[in-house]
Amino acid sequence: MDQKDGVVFDASTGINKQRQLDLNSRGVELEANASLDNGFSFIASYTYLRVKIERGAEGTDGKELSATPNHILSLWGHYQFENGTLEGLGLGTGVRVAGSSYGDDTNTFRNSARAFVDASLSYDFGYRNPKLEGVKLQVNAKNLFDNQKTICSAGYCYRDEGRSLFASLRYRF
Template identity: 30%
Template sequence: MVTNEILPAWKAIASFAYTDAKVTQDNAIAVGNRLLGVPENQASLWTTYEFQIGSLKGLGFGLGLFYVDTREGDVDNSFELPDYLRTYAAIYYRKDSFNAAINFRNIFDTDYFSSTSGYTLGLERGAPFTIIGSISWEF
C-alpha cells in the first residue's frame, strides 16, 4: 500500500496484492488447485481533493477504483468467477466538528459476485449502484 499527498489538499492511496494461494497438501482437495474465492491479483486506488482556503474550504471530492481478478468458484476448480472493476465517488464537507458526505458506490452498476459458498447455487452477487448519505458531529 502506498499513501501520498500529491499536492497540498490532494491525497491518494494505492494498493496491490498478489496472492498465489494453491493447495500444496490435503487429503480432500487436489494438490495444485487454487483456493476458492481467492483472487491472484487485487488492486485499488482512492484519491481525494479537499479545498483548503476560501469559501469552499472543507468541501472535498473523492474517486476510487477497486479491481478483483478471477477467482475459483469451488475447491475442484471446475468454474471461475469473473474479474470485475468497481468505481466509487464521494462528495463531502467538513467544518470544525461537523461532517456531511454523499458516497456513490459501484457507480457503473457493475454486476459481480462478491463471494461463493463453493457451488454455483451458493454464489453471492455484489451490491448494485448505491448512494449513502451521512451527517455527523464529533464531540
C-alpha cells in the same frame, strides 16, 4: 499462513454444507499514501494472495480456494477545497479491481476479473464556521456504476453487490 480446520462451504457432493479444510496462504500487500499541500491526497494498494487447499474434499487437495483472487488493486484520490467559494467541500473517487479467481474448489472454471468505481462527497463545516470545527457531512457511493457480474464460490453462483449509498454526519472532538 497455515490454517487448520478452516470453515468453508463445500459443494463437491451436490449439497452445499460447511466443511473444515486445512488451508495455506502466501502473499504480500503494499500500500502507498500521499497527502499534498494543495488539497490532493492519494492512496494506492496492491495485494497478491494465493490460498491453497492443503486438505479438503476429494479432488481439491493442492488446488486454490474458490472465489479468492490472486491480485487485488485499489486506487483512491481525494481533493479538499481549502479556499474560495467551495471551501470545505471534498470530492473523492477511486477504483477497486479484483483479478480472476476459480469458481469452484476443484478449479474447473474461472470467475472473470471485476472492477468497481467508488465516490465520495463531503463537507467540513469547520471551514466556514470555527464553532462547527469537527462537524462533517459525508455521502459515499460504493459500486457507483452498479456493476453486478456473476461470481461463483464453491460452485454456487451469485451476483456482485449492487450500488450502495451511505451518508453520515459526524462530530470529532
